[in-house]
Amino acid sequence: MSFLKKTPNAEYVRHTLAHLLAAAVRDVYPHALPTIGPAIENGFYYDFDFGNTPLNETDLPKLEAHMRELLPSWKNFEHREVSADEARDYFKHATKGGNRYKAELIDDLEKEGATITLYTSGTFTDLCRGGHVEHPASDIKTDAFALSHIAGAYWRGDENKQQLTRIYGLAFPTKKELDAYILMQEEAKKRDHRKLGKELDLFTFSDLVGPGLPLWSPKGTLLRNLLDDFVWQLRKERGYVRVEIPHITKKDLFVMSGHWSKFSNELFKSTTREGHEFALKPMNCPFHTQIFARKQWSYRDMPQRYANTTMCYRDEQTGELSGLSRVRAFTQDDAHVFCRESQVRDEAFKIWDIIETFYGTFGFKLKVRLSTHDPEHMDKFLGDISVWERAVNNFKDWLKERKAEYVVGIGEAAFYGPKIDFIAKDSLGREWQVATIQADRSMPESFGLTCTNEKGEEERVVMLHAAIMGSIERFLSVMIEHTAGNFPLWLSPVQVKVLPLSDKFLKYAESVADALRDKNIRVELDDSAETLGKKIRNWKLEKVPYALVLGGEEEKKKEVTLESRDKGKVGTLSVEKLSERLLKEIGGRMSL
Numbered sequence: 001m002s003f004l005k006k007t008p009n010a011e012y013v014r015h016t017l018a019h020l021l022a023a024a025v026r027d028v029y030p031h032a033l034p035t036i037g038p039a040i041e042n043g044f045y046y047d048f049d050f051g052n053t054p055l056n057e058t059d060l061p062k063l064e065a066h067m068r069e070l071l072p073s074w075k076n077f078e079h080r081e082v083s084a085d086e087a088r089d090y091f092k093h094a095t096k097g098g099n100r101y102k103a104e105l106i107d108d109l110e111k112e113g114a115t116i117t118l119y120t121s122g123t124f125t126d127l128c129r130g131g132h133v134e135h136p137a138s139d140i141k142t143d144a145f146a147l148s149h150i151a152g153a154y155w156r157g158d159e160n161k162q163q164l165t166r167i168y169g170l171a172f173p174t175k176k177e178l179d180a181y182i183l184m185q186e187e188a189k190k191r192d193h194r195k196l197g198k199e200l201d202l203f204t205f206s207d208l209v210g211p212g213l214p215l216w217s218p219k220g221t222l223l224r225n226l227l228d229d230f231v232w233q234l235r236k237e238r239g240y241v242r243v244e245i246p247h248i249t250k251k252d253l254f255v256m257s258g259h260w261s262k263f264s265n266e267l268f269k270s271t272t273r274e275g276h277e278f279a280l281k282p283m284n285c286p287f288h289t290q291i292f293a294r295k296q297w298s299y300r301d302m303p304q305r306y307a308n309t310t311m312c313y314r315d316e317q318t319g320e321l322s323g324l325s326r327v328r329a330f331t332q333d334d335a336h337v338f339c340r341e342s343q344v345r346d347e348a349f350k351i352w353d354i355i356e357t358f359y360g361t362f363g364f365k366l367k368v369r370l371s372t373h374d375p376e377h378m379d380k381f382l383g384d385i386s387v388w389e390r391a392v393n394n395f396k397d398w399l400k401e402r403k404a405e406y407v408v409g410i411g412e413a414a415f416y417g418p419k420i421d422f423i424a425k426d427s428l429g430r431e432w433q434v435a436t437i438q439a440d441r442s443m444p445e446s447f448g449l450t451c452t453n454e455k456g457e458e459e460r461v462v463m464l465h466a467a468i469m470g471s472i473e474r475f476l477s478v479m480i481e482h483t484a485g486n487f488p489l490w491l492s493p494v495q496v497k498v499l500p501l502s503d504k505f506l507k508y509a510e511s512v513a514d515a516l517r518d519k520n521i522r523v524e525l526d527d528s529a530e531t532l533g534k535k536i537r538n539w540k541l542e543k544v545p546y547a548l549v550l551g552g553e554e555e556k557k558k559e560v561t562l563e564s565r566d567k568g569k570v571g572t573l574s575v576e577k578l579s580e581r582l583l584k585e586i587g588g589r590m591s592l
């Protein structure tokens with residue numbers, strides 16, 4: 001995920017600021033031991049051992065202010081090559097009691113036989129390989145960096161080692177960019193799908209079920225199904241049929257597909273009472289090959305297009321799990337097309353159309369990346385390099401034909417074939433890889449998949465992997481944050497909230513709700529004893545697209561007053577006109 005393009009200069013600025021932070025810490029907390037501090041995306045960090053006096057986030061402004069005080073005296077950088085002994089000696093005295101972290105780094109550099117350099121700016125010297133701006137005082141804008149937060153980190157990322165304090169900073173070429181980034185982060189926090197998922201009552205986690213295993217509420221389930229229905233509608237129009245598979249398999253299937261060794265750590269395995277090894281499926285493709293392989297196909301029957309929305313399971317490490325973005329059980333809106341070489345282009349274009357329609361509906365802007373093999377590291381990829389080159393060239397032709405602008409991601413291909421990745425830009429400008437088109441010639445080879453051609457010969461088929469959302473969970477995490485939970489009408493679990501002015505109008509409210517339900521509009525009636533003001537506040541919190549306010553005037557005229565979540569008060573209209581209006585908006589799957 002990248003927010004702003006990082007130029008080399010920005011990286012130098014960020015790295016230099018890590019030094020400046022360490023210098024400020026040295027002055028304010030002389031007992032703290034600096035360890036390492038690199039530049040990162042959007043900023044920098046530095047890890048310190050603060051000993052028994054931990055640092056608080058509230059201490060950051062003081063440190064930041066001192067960085068600004070020091071900066072003008074950092075006119076330039078000087079560096080000198082030193083022997084390991086000299087370096088060790090320097091860090092023995094730089095901090096009281098010496099710095100065992102730097103000593104360990106120096107030992108390693110010595111073992112590697114690497115050149116050891118010390119870099120100095122102002123009065124601060126650090127062990128470093130270089131990569132700074134030449135004149136910090138003039139190259140760095142004092143108002144374009146900030147310390148953002150602290151976090152725990154282990155020395156060398158090893159949880160058995162010393163726990164350190166990591167201080168994070170942000171740095172951009174200008175204050176304007178820094179401010180924009182901070183604003184965007186605050187907005188992202190407000191939109192965090194984990195927070196909204198709870199507020200909108202979409203999903204939950206249970207300690208008894210375990211981490212990474214989301215449980216879906218009625219509203220969340222509805223949302224998932226509506227998305228899946230949409231994808232299915234797009235597929236059905238293009239000749240797909242549905243298939244179904246079990247969630248476990250004998251080891252043999254994944255051995256043959258190559259996944260048993262490739263995915264070995266991520267597989268949930270179990271042994272049956274008869275001693276057979278089984279695994280929960282981490283993916284569906286090998287199963288679908290066996291549906292295809294159930295009979296011998298003639299070229300006249302090709303292509304075969306199988307769609308299957310189903311859950312997959314991967315044993316992700318607990319520390320990596322996060323909301324719906326990274327889970328252990330996820331639902332793929334999966335599909336596979338088995339076709340002849342001559343049909344690959346048309347089938348790929350069908351998938352492409354579905355992707356564009358689907359993501360376009362949500363207002364995502366799509367970027368395209370051609371992910372290829374890496375000729376230097378063919379050990380990571382199955383099959384012959386000439387097959388790869390031909391496949392990549394095919395993709396290039398199609399990209400040209402569709403006039404798609406794209407970037408090339410060398411080494412980003414799946415292990416069995418190149419792919420076209422679609423990257424969606426959300427409303428906050430963040431980028432997410434969302435869908436792919438992959439033509440796979442390896443799996444049909446591994447499983448011996450063929451059709452009989454016009455000459456009566458067996459012809460190897462090609463397999464296209466065609467998930468649109470990929471994982472519904474991950475797609476929802478992106479979509480919830482993209483829309484801030486303001487789902488378009490067609491996708492809202494509750495579409496209309498009916499708000500009677502008081503109990504006196506409950507009967508009329510019920511008749512209006514029923515009339516809308518008859519038209520398959522999802523309605524909820526707020527029959528609580530709350531005031532209208534409170535009812536309206538609750539309606540807004542639930543982010544339901546429309547509310548109907550009903551009182552004496554409305555009942556008399558058999559009308560409703562329509563309020564829109566996005567546009568405010570719309571006006572007064574009959575129930576008939578209202579349902580017409582809503583159905584039109586739902587049917588068109590209008591976006592925001």
Ligand SMILES: [Zn+2]
Nearest residue numbers: 119128129130
């Ligand atoms: Zn450095």
Ligand SMILES: [Zn+2]
Nearest residue numbers: 284285465466
């Ligand atoms: Zn697949």
